[in-house]
Amino acid sequence: MNYDCLIIGGGISGLTCGIRCQSAGLSTAILSAGMSALHFSSGSIDLIGYDRARRIVHSPFEYLKEFTGAMPDHPYAHCGVDTVREALVFLRDTLKAEELEIYDNGERNHFHVTGMGTLKPTYFSQRSVFNDSIRQAFERRAKIAVLNFEGYRDFYPELAISNLLKNELFKNVEIVTGRLVFPDYGDPEKNPFEYRSIDIARIFDTIQYLDEIAEQIKREAGDAEFVAMPAFIGINNYKKHHQILQMLTGKLIYEIPTLPPSILGMRLDDALKSRFADLGGVLIAGDKVMGGDFLDGVLDHVHTQNYGTTRLRARAFVLSTGSFFSGGLVSDSGGMREPVLNLRMSATSPRNTWYSPQFLDRKGHPFFEFGVETTGKLNPFDAEGKVIENMFCTGAILAHYNPIGEGSGGGVAVSTGYYAANQIIKACGK
Amino acid sequence: MIDLENISFDHCIKCTVCTIYCPVARVTHHFPGPKQCGPDTERLRIKNPELLDDSLRYCTNCKRCEIACPSNVKIADIIQSSKWKYFKKKFRIRDYFLSHTDLIGNTAVKYSGIMNFFTALSPVKFFLDQVLLIPSKRIFPKYARGTFRKWFKKFARKKQSAFGTHVVYFHGCFVNYNEHGLGKDLVSVMNAMNIGVTIPRERCCGVPLIANGYIEKARKNARFNINALRKTIEDPGTRIVTTSSSCAFALKYEYANLLEMDNSSIFNNLNYITRYIYDQFQAGNVPPMKPVTIRAAYHSPCHLERMGGVIYTIDVLRRVPGLDLQILHSECCGIAGTYGFKKEYYDVSQKVGSALFKRIEKARPDFVITDCETCKWQIEMSTPYKVLHPVSILARAFEK
Numbered sequence: 008m009n010y011d012c013l014i015i016g017g018g019i020s021g022l023t024c025g026i027r028c029q030s031a032g033l034s035t036a037i038l039s040a041g042m043s044a045l046h047f048s049s050g051s052i053d054l055i056g057y058d059r060a061r062r063i064v065h066s067p068f069e070y071l072k073e074f075t076g077a078m079p080d081h082p083y084a085h086c087g088v089d090t091v092r093e094a095l096v097f098l099r100d101t102l103k104a105e106e107l108e109i110y111d112n113g114e115r116n117h118f119h120v121t122g123m124g125t126l127k128p129t130y131f132s133q134r135s136v137f138n139d140s141i142r143q144a145f146e147r148r149a150k151i152a153v154l155n156f157e158g159y160r161d162f163y164p165e166l167a168i169s170n171l172l173k174n175e176l177f178k179n180v181e182i183v184t185g186r187l188v189f190p191d192y193g194d195p196e197k198n199p200f201e202y203r204s205i206d207i208a209r210i211f212d213t214i215q216y217l218d219e220i221a222e223q224i225k226r227e228a229g230d231a232e233f234v235a236m237p238a239f240i241g242i243n244n245y246k247k248h249h250q251i252l253q254m255l256t257g258k259l260i261y262e263i264p265t266l267p268p269s270i271l272g273m274r275l276d277d278a279l280k281s282r283f284a285d286l287g288g289v290l291i292a293g294d295k296v297m298g299g300d301f302l303d304g305v306l307d308h309v310h311t312q313n314y315g316t317t318r319l320r321a322r323a324f325v326l327s328t329g330s331f332f333s334g335g336l337v338s339d340s341g342g343m344r345e346p347v348l349n350l351r352m353s354a355t356s357p358r359n360t361w362y363s364p365q366f367l368d369r370k371g372h373p374f375f376e377f378g379v380e381t382t383g384k385l386n387p388f389d390a391e392g393k394v395i396e397n398m399f400c401t402g403a404i405l406a407h408y409n410p411i412g413e414g415s416g417g418g419v420a421v422s423t424g425y426y427a428a429n430q431i432i433k434a435c436g437k
Numbered sequence: 438m439i440d441l442e443n444i445s446f447d448h449c450i451k452c453t454v455c456t457i458y459c460p461v462a463r464v465t466h467h468f469p470g471p472k473q474c475g476p477d478t479e480r481l482r483i484k485n486p487e488l489l490d491d492s493l494r495y496c497t498n499c500k501r502c503e504i505a506c507p508s509n510v511k512i513a514d515i516i517q518s519s520k521w522k523y524f525k526k527k528f529r530i531r532d533y534f535l536s537h538t539d540l541i542g543n544t545a546v547k548y549s550g551i552m553n554f555f556t557a558l559s560p561v562k563f564f565l566d567q568v569l570l571i572p573s574k575r576i577f578p579k580y581a582r583g584t585f586r587k588w589f590k591k592f593a594r595k596k597q598s599a600f601g602t603h604v605v606y607f608h609g610c611f612v613n614y615n616e617h618g619l620g621k622d623l624v625s626v627m628n629a630m631n632i633g634v635t636i637p638r639e640r641c642c643g644v645p646l647i648a649n650g651y652i653e654k655a656r657k658n659a660r661f662n663i664n665a666l667r668k669t670i671e672d673p674g675t676r677i678v679t680t681s682s683s684c685a686f687a688l689k690y691e692y693a694n695l696l697e698m699d700n701s702s703i704f705n706n707l708n709y710i711t712r713y714i715y716d717q718f719q720a721g722n723v724p725p726m727k728p729v730t731i732r733a734a735y736h737s738p739c740h741l742e743r744m745g746g747v748i749y750t751i752d753v754l755r756r757v758p759g760l761d762l763q764i765l766h767s768e769c770c771g772i773a774g775t776y777g778f779k780k781e782y783y784d785v786s787q788k789v790g791s792a793l794f795k796r797i798e799k800a801r802p803d804f805v806i807t808d809c810e811t812c813k814w815q816i817e818m819s820t821p822y823k824v825l826h827p828v829s830i831l832a833r834a835f836e837k
Contacts, residue, residue, distance in 0.1 A: 008748060042454045063573030188747030201469060205457050259472075267452040284766070313745025315705070317712075333507060370680050 009320045010289075011037045012431050013188035015296050015309070015347065016327035016335065018043035022279040023094070024325050026101055026141075027428035029288040031437050036289040036319070037313065038296060042331060043276065044403070049127070049264040050238065050271020051119050051136060051245065052098070052109075054091075055083075056128035056414025058178030059345060064129050064414075065115055080407040082419045085383045085432040086426040091418065094425035099131065105278035106246060109140045117142070120235065120263050124170030126192055128414055131270060135240060135249050144233050144259055148182040157188045158202040162267040162314045163213075185227030187236075190219045196413050204239045204265045211248055212241035218232065221255035228258060238262035238271045245274055263369075276343040294346050301389070305397040309347070317429035323397050323431040326350075326387070327424060330403040338377060345404070351388040353380045353406030371411035378406035385427050397434075399427035444795040446476035446515055448508045453513055455502035460769040461495050464788040468495035471502035477513040482523055489523045495785065496520075498648065498775030499739040515696050531569040534650035535775040539641045542580070542614030542757055543790050549580035563622050568765065569782040571633065576818045578615045578810075585613045585620040589636055600633030605669045605677040607662075608640050609684040611810040623680055629719055629724050629835035637677075638665040642687040645775050647695060659698045662688065667702045682808040683774070685709035686740040686762035687810045709741065709808065711749040711827055718756065726834040728759030733825070734802040736765050736793065736816065738809035740775075750808055757834045763800050770791045772815035787819065794819050804832060 012028045014021045017039025025086045027036040055074065064070045068088065075084040081363055099109045109131045111117070118126040118229065155162040156376055164184040164206045171177045189210055198428075240262060241248045253260050266273050283290060291311075299309035308318035326347065328335030337346050342432040343355050353376075361374040381387050385399045401423035410416030449472065454461050456470030468474070474493050493516055502512040534541060534759040546662050547551045556577045557559050566573035585608055597603070604627055612620040627634050639662055643655035666677055666688075680687040688707055691701040717723075735754065747767075754762055762772040771790030776782050797805055805816050805824045813824040 008752070041459070041509065042505050043507070046452065046454050046457075047505075120633060201473075203453050203456065206466075268454055273457065281531060289748065291745065291748060311745070317716075344507070372506050 008036070008314075008317065010034045010038075011321060011435050012323045012325065013038070014325040014327060015307070016043075016051075016325075016329060016402070017276065017280075017290065017292070017329060017371075017421065018329060018333070018402060019045055019417065020424035021097060021325065021327040022198055022283060023358070023421050023424035024327065024428045024431075025288050025402060026279065026283050026286065027097065027425055029283060029286040031428075031432040033432065033435055033437060034289075035283075035320075036291060037283065038291045038294055038319075040293065040295040040334070041195065043386070044092055044333060045272040045276040046111060046269055046418070047267045048272040049119060049121070049129070049271055049273060050133060050269055051127075051129040051264075052095070052131035052417035053128070053414045054095070054116070054117060054130035057412060060434075061412065063116075067130060076221075078407070082385075082405050082408050082423050084416070085381070085385060086422045090426050090429070091422040094422040095131065095418070098421050098423055101282050102177060102275070102278050105116055105282050107274055107278040108134055108246075110134060112142070112231065117231055120171070120261055122167065122169070122262075122265055124167030124190070125433055126174060126176065133262070133274065134246070135238070135260060136264075136271070140259055141233075148180050148229060149232040150230065151258075151279075152183050152185055152231035154185045154187055154224065154227055154234060156202065156207050157186050157272060159204070159239075160202070161204065162263070167263070167366035181231075183229065186225065187220060187223045190216060192404075197254070203268070204237065204270050205268050207237075207239040208242050209272045211239055212244050214244070214248070217248060217251055218255065219253055223250065224256045224258065224260075228256070231402040232258060235261040235263055237265045238269070239265070239268040239269075242273055242277065244272060260368075280293055286405075296328075296358045299348055301395075303393075304393065306395055307347070313317075316351065320345075323360060323399070325424075325427050325431070326398065326400045326404060327402040327403055328348065330378065331374070333403075335404040339372075342375060343374075345387075348387075349390045350379045350400070351390065351392060353377055369412070371409050375409045375411055376407060379404050384430060387422060401427050401431065439444075440549055442809050445509075445511050446479045449476035449510045449512075450508055452507065455510075458501050458505040460499060460501060460789045461497060461785060464805075465785050467491055467785075468614070469809040471496070471516065475502070476510055476624060479515050479519060482519055483626055485525045487830055489500065489519070490632055493520055494524075497662060497769070497776050497786075497789075499769050499773055500743040500763070501739060501769065504743060511694065514811070517647070517707060521647075521652050526650065531571055531779070532649040532775075533651075533818060534569070535571075535778055536645040537641075537654075538610040538614070538645055539579050541724055542805055543584070544649075545632065546582065546584055546614050547583045550697045553577075553579045559803060566780065571778055572780045572783040573782065575778055576814070580609075581615055581617050583670045586619045586636065589620070589624070593621075593634070596628070597633035597635060600631060602631070603633040603635050603665070603675065605675060606634050606636050607639055607642075607679045607688070607707075608680060609681040610637075611681060619680055620828050621831060622826070622829045623678075626714075626828055626831045626835055630714075630722055630792040631718075631724075635638070636659070637669045642681075642684040643696070644683050644687045645689070646690060647687070652696070653752075656696050656698065660694050661691070663698065663700050666707070669785045670706045673706075675706060676713055677703065678713045679707075680710050680808075680826060681810055682709050682738045682741040682744070682746065683811070685746070687721070690744065702806050709744065709746045709749075710809070710827065711753045712746060714753050714831070715749040716746065716832055718729070718753065723756070724835055725757070726758055729757050729833045730759040730761075731747065731803040732763075732799055732801075733763040733804050733806045733830075734763045734765050734800040734822075736770065736805055736807040737767050738807060738812045739769050741808050742767060754806065754827055754830060757830060760830065762806075763802065765793065765796050765800065769794070770812045770815045772811045774811050776816060777811075786815075790815055790819055797822060
């Protein structure tokens with residue numbers, strides 16, 4: 008197999024890179040081992056939410072100018088602020104082509120609510136999480152109804168509300184709760200307390216139930232103008248059904264991201280994969296890269312579990328396999344390494360300093376900032392320290408940034424994927 | 438004692454991603470999904486087999502959960518092996534009939550005219566539906582007259598010695614009892630590439646036996662096939678091919694992972710046919726092709742997806758001049774071997790496939806192309822289109 012560009016990793020970074028390369032006319036393949044972190048995500052794209060003192064950032068682009076100056080090794084510094092901006096526009100246009108509209112707050116961050124009822128600054132959100140009407144309703148402190156679906160175990164409205172009310176921004180806002188009951192799910196013997204977000208999303212995806220659900224929303228929400236519920240208003244028909252529900256109820260319907268599987272994240276995953284396939288890209292799912300071989304100083308091919316002796320060749324390779332959770336990086340008692348090609352890692356400290364004593368530390372853990380070391384062009388170094396010119400690392404595998412502490416995971420993934428694609432397109436003479 | 442090697446369910450982080458991509462959970466709430474039926478409840482069954490839940494039977498073993506899993510849990514294998522470990526063995530004539538393809542096939546080909554005539558009669562269909570619980574709406578594949586092996590011995594075998602290189606062809610039950618045409622196409626394609634064909638001694642690969650719980654019989658067949666195939670590859674360069682993606686999947690993966698048999702002696706030599714043809718093409722062995730000017734929609738079977746074989750089929754087909762190929766979104770057709778032949782699962786099976794059928798009808802092709810015989814039956818029954826095998830497309834292109 009022979010491609011212009013072979014991307015290892017099918018998450019948001021790999022997909023952004025793949026779509027950009029394929030749309031520039033490069034033959035592109037993406038290899039993925041299992042579904043990506045989008046299924047665990049909020050479905051909003053964070054750019055940079057917290058500054059180095061962990062205060063909330065309101066104008067991310069303004070802040071990035073000073074931030075990248077002070078942090079020359081940060082992935083944003085490698086990309087440059089202009090490329091970051093271009094990458095986000097590219098992502099928005101790509102999603103729009105798949106009829107998934109993304110909203111922002113001018114050049115400013117906005118907040119999304121978490122399942123715990125805390126607020127997180129973010130940059131791009133789906134229509135049911137941020138738009139102008141939502142902002143206005145919030146500014147006039149409209150009454151909110153937080154509704155849950157009976158039998159859904161992954162969201163507790165009372166907990167979310169008690170946390171929200173602690174927040175200065177929700178002072179004097181009236182919040183009530185209510186519940187929706189599924190009218191008819193065939194077999195009454197089915198235990199209703201087994202619902203996961205995906206089961207309920209499928210109910211919302213089916214048009215026949217919408218009238219009844221709308222009636223229940225109206226009844227439960229009473230005179231609240233704002234209805235918040237866990238994110239399960241459909242996947243395939245989300246856009247249409249969200250609009251229908253708002254029309255039928257006359258209320259603003261807001262989605263709160265849930266525990267996995269994240270319906271908001273899946274909408275992004277579906278849209279990006281569909282775009283990549285429509286452009287003619289090849290997605291090889293369920294396979295794992297085992298290693299690769301070099302020829303004349305550049306990476307010549309990789310081999311995988313399923314393809315055995317068949318070599319997957321490309322002019323350029325992108326490694327966007329993520330961090331420890333997805334296996335892009337591995338650790339053992341001796342240290343950390345990148346398992347595919349044993350690329351050089353950033354300097355790592357002794358094991359007992361990898362993590363902070365608190366699991367949910369606001370600053371994140373020190374190991375978040377460990378990763379693969381690259382040049383300013385995102386080229387990694389091989390085990391001997393030589394630059395691999397036809398290879399690029401993007402997304403969570405990169406060192407020198409803290410996706411949790413900075414609130415920058417999505418933005419770095421998209422920007423570095425896009426930046427790598429630009430260089431590959433140029434190198435291939437397109 | 439818990440088998441310590443069988444604890445891959447402990448890698449499950451409960452993310453439920455598998456359930457999203459399960460084609461059965463999508464269409465029926467009777468199936469709580471691979472996560473719950475596999476890793477969640479396996480730990481309970483290990484402690485007490487009485488905690489077995491009947492909903493496990495809805496799993497079609499399509500393996501899409503394993504492709505989706507970010508934590509490398511062998512979800513479908515867990516469900517499949519639990520089915521035969523814990524369900525009480527009950528003799529069912531229907532399941533015996535559906536799974537013993539060699540026995541039934543050998544008899545049927547002797548009386549194929551009568552068989553095909555009778556299985557299409559409505560009173561017979563009514564009987565099958567009411568008594569054997571084989572849905573009357575299901576159309577049976579036609580039996581051929583005689584076996585492919587007989588045809589091969591009589592008409593093809595002699596000519597094969599004229600070639601310097603040989604490939605071992607595991608033809609499988611479908612070619613032997615139903616569709617000689619595909620076997621003949623394989624021989625002509627190989628010969629056109631200057632490769633001779635030999636056929637090994639073989640028995641049913643075991644896919645339908647595994648699905649219906651005849652595990653000892655499946656192991657027996659596996660042992661037979663491994664031994665017979667090993668003898669054919671004493672010259673280490675020799676390759677074994679199949680034209681059925683599910684046969685290849687069973688011989689390579691189900692034998693080792695589910696039946697716990699050692700198939701390492703044949704593993705590297707054995708592939709689904711398009712991988713072999715791809716390698717030949719790469720090495721420069723590309724006979725002249727004439728245009729095959731048809732519009733085709735390609736459907737990728739679940740088991741070929743799991744093996745990673747789809748890109749070879751697509752690559753090989755893309756080299757055929759004139760072929761206007763549309764790749765359909767990867768989806769399960771729903772038949773899952775013998776699953777769709779059972780009355781209790783017929784509706785689920787058709788519902789699973791409905792998304793694919795709609796896509797095919799939207800594509801309006803001249804033909805559908807797929808690698809798997811049961812996908813072919815399902816698509817031919819549920820859409821107005823005829824289904825061709827990639828090898829048959831090549832046979833047309835190589836025709837002199």
